[in-house]
Amino acid sequence: MADEMVRRAQRFINTTYGDGATLGISKLEENGRTSWTVMYALTRALQYEMGITNLSNNFGPATLGALREKYGKLDETTIPSANFCRIIQSALYCKGYDGGEIDGKYNSRVKAAVVKLKQNMGAYVPYPDDALWPKVAKGLFNMDAYVTVNNGSDGIRLIQQWLNGQYLLRKDFYVIPCDGHHSRDVATSLLLAVQYELGMADGVANGFFGPGTRAGLKNHTLSTGDSGVWVRLFSAAMELNKRPVAMTGSFQGVLEDAVREFQSFVKLPVTGKGDFQTWASLLVSYGDQSRKGEACDGVTKVTPARAQALKNAGYKYIGRYLYNPSTTSLPEKEIQPGELETLKEYGLRCFPIYQTWARSVDYYSVEQGVTDCMNAAYKAEEHGFGSGTRIYFAVDYDAVDHEVTSHILPYFKSIRERMTRMGSPYKIGIYGPRNACSRVSAAGYADTSFVSDMSSGFSGNLGYAMPENWSFDQIVTKTIGSGDGEIEIDNNIASGRDTGQGDFLPAPSQKLDIGFSLDYWEALLNEADGYMESIGKPAEGSESGNGYVYTRKQCLETVISYDDVITSAARRYRMRKALIQTSAFWEFCHYSQVDVVQDAGVVWYHTGAIPDWGKDLPGVSKLVDSSTGVAKISGRTCILSRNHSIRSGILDGKILDSAEESDRWAMWQKLNQNNAFNLSTVPHLHIWGAGGKKGDHEETVIRRPALDYTETEIYEVLRRYQGFGPEAEAHARLRMPLYAIFEKYNRIIRES
Incomplete structure (x- = not known):
């Protein structure tokens, strides 16, 4: 909302300093809104009035x-001049305080505003007057808030005010925000406060968790x-780490209970005391780096000698990389054969x-998420990771909060959507700084977090609490073992959320299929269309009078547009994707007006009304189920085939009742409305068919x-997909050349 006094402040800058030219800036937009641009202009004006020649945005x-x-x-x-005072008055208005009439007079209104500002800052304790002291002035000329904003915590604001009031007279301590939000500045200031209480002199206390600080805390x-300032600092650290306590000067049972819960959460010995390891975990992201971890990650191949060294050192969980696009850099980064x-x-x-x-931020995009999801899934299948394995996608840089919003969240949303589209073969985790992990997880795009806490100076770590769903906490790089067993690793604390x-899975006997290359589209279309034309199955288009809904080209385009779904399923279940392509393409080509009428009848049966798209169709009658969607699958056969895979341990899901109408209706809707789900069901129909089609004929x-299926086996599963009897057998024979066409191009692509 525009503020008239802020507008007057902007006009003052423009008219007094030549539309900003004197200050080396562009003319301010007189919109009545506070911004960094306005605060930078006021800072430059203050510097100009003080005679500083090298003007800067930075105070x-x-x-x-x-x-x-x-x-x-x-x-x-x-105050040396009226304009100098007008700058102060303008800054007060931009902060939300009454600066008087911007008339160049340090009058009672200005004094009252300065007092209020200092009270809000907590700075009235060291500066109990109506003067603007230099550090308070520095806090005035920025965008920090000194009242709670954006649902800030009153408890955290009290901590911020207390820190300002307690330590502002120290040389390197500056006014921090009092907005009710933990932040990098607050975390650094708390650490400075700890160092001051340890007795460190100005110039020695630096806000870093160094050896002097570590040694001092071991004695506290x-x-x-217990009571006093140390309890106040410790309880403040607890509250800033989102523990359910308030800053207090007395260590009582409520605080002890919260400490026990925190220690359990971060996997520290549960003592209920504010011991060194607990202090460390509260003050710095990596905590006590001497902690022994059960997990590690690295870019080096785990040989038998190294495996023994890892086991001897107490490691259980080893993080390794699915892929390395470089052929020269870190040659053992990707999981090696036999590892x-x-x-x-x-x-x-x-x-x-x-x-x-x-x-870097420019890596992350929706498109990159699609690519990375598919490649990660393919590489996981190739290396032998089974269904349900969690893959950690990396954010390996200091992603600031607005970059998480603009790039990281859309990237992970894309991964989640693509993984879902491919049938959710793998779970999704995130590796990265705390803030990125927490926000991506809160959005539902990752279920666990592998936290890069070793990078304690990251903006995304400093001032952020440990993600609630953390699985691994990366705290230090170290070398273990000796001789052939020596290996450098990143030492990780394990929470137990991911083991x-x-x-x-054993290495595939043959190469797995990979994604389709559009370079072969025209050739594939010509061959597949030509073959179908030659056998008259079916005649082209509904205009021929046979009632088929889609042209053969449209059918093939649909199948190829879901190549990621088909490829993922083929790789996951170690079958040739031509099996899925053949059944889907054949069935979709035969999707007719009769099928549309039957689909309308199913909707009518279950909802009590004919859908709008079916109201003008002749012959609609109620049906409990029908073969629907791209691959013409009924709700009943979908349930039977997926139940078979669930019972076989190759698919996660709930066993449904194929005779229960509500279950059939639920699955029918997914088959009818979700092409990815429909196509991802085809391999389960083939697996069920090979398994004897229990529950059916x-x-x-x-x-x-399997990848090495014989022609006899291929024929048999293609036949069983359609049913049994002379017609199914005849159609299976006709589909064998179609399978050969798909397999021809799949083979060319996977062998290239």
Whole structure:
């Protein structure tokens, strides 16, 4: 909302300083809205009035030093000019305080505003007057808030005000926001406060968790009954880490209970005391780096000797990378042949990580999410990770909050949507700083977080609490073992939310299929269309009088447009994608007006009304089920086939009742409305068919679809997809050449 006094402040800058030219800036837009642009202009104006020639947006040491040297403090006796005072008044209005009439007078209204500002800051404790002291002035000329904003916490605001009031007279302590939100500045200030209380002199206290701070904290263990400033600092740290306590000067039972819960949460010894390890975990993201981890990750192949060294050091869960696009850099980054078998042999478990570049914001996009999801899933299948394995997608840089909003969230949303479209073969985790992990998880795009806490200076770590769903906490790089067993790793604390995988699918006997290349589209279309034309199955288009809804080209376009779904399923279940393509294309080509009428009848049966698209169709009658969608699958057969896969342990899901109308209706709707789900069901129909089609017309069990299926086996599963009897057998024979066409191009692509 526009503020008239802010508009007057903007006009003052423009008219006094030549539309900003004197200050080296562009003319301010007189819109009555506070912004960094306005605060930068006021800062430059203040510098100009003080005679500083090198004007800057930053209210830095030179500006602060000049204020101290020239005026000591700013009040009616020291302000050098009317314009200088107008700058102060304008800044007050931009902060939401009454700055008077912007008339250049440090009058009672200005004094009252300064007092209110300092009270809100907590700065009235060290500066109990109506003067504007240099550090308070520095806090005035920025966009920090000193009242709660955006649902800020009153408890955190009290901490912020207390820190300002307690330590503002120290040389390197500056006014921090009092907005009710934890932040990088608040975290650094709390650490400075700890160092001051440890007795560190100005210039020694620096806000870093160094050896002096660590040594000092080891002598300040707190427990029930303690009181004083150390308890206040400790309880403040607890509250800033989202623990259910308020800052207090007395260590009582409520605080002890919260400490126990926190220690359990971050996997520390549960003592209920404010011991060194607890202090460390509260003050810095990596905590006590001497902690022994049960998990690790690295870019080096785990050989038998290294596996033994890892096991001897107490490691259980090993993070390894699914892919490395470079052929020269980090040659062992990607999981190496035989490595997972080694991990299994030594009783170790593996959690996979996907990262190619991922080190700057411009890497992340919706399109990149699609690419990374597909490639990660394909590589996971190739390496032998089974269904349900969690893949950690990396955010390996200091993603600031607005970049999480603009790039990271859309990237992970894209991954989630693509993984869902592909049948959710793998779970999704995130590796990254705390803020990125928490926000991506809160949005529902990842279910666990592998936290890059080792990078304690990251903006996304400093000032952010540990994600509630953390699985691994990366705290330090170290080398273990010796000789052939020596290996450099990142040491991780494990929460138990993810225990990785201890068993792996055997290496495929042949190359798995990969994504379709559009370079072969025209050739595939010509061959597939030409073959179907030659056998008259079906005649082209509904205009021929046979009632078919789609042209053969439209049918093939649809199948190829879901190539990611088909490829993922084929790789996941170790079958040739031509099996899925053939059944889907054949059935979709035969989707007729009769099928449309039957679909309308199913909707009528279950909802009590004919759908709008079916009201003008002749012959609509109520039906409990029909073969619908791209691959013409009924709700009943969908349930039977997926139940078979669930019972076989190759698909996650709930067993449904194929005779229960509500279950059939629920599955029918998904088949009818979701092409990805429809097509992802085809491989389960083939697996069920090979398994004897229990619950239907049961047949002899044959080998489950495999990469080395013989022509006899291919024919048999194609026939069973359609049913049994002379017509099904005849159609299966006709589909065999179609299978050969799809397999021809799939083979060319996977072997290239």
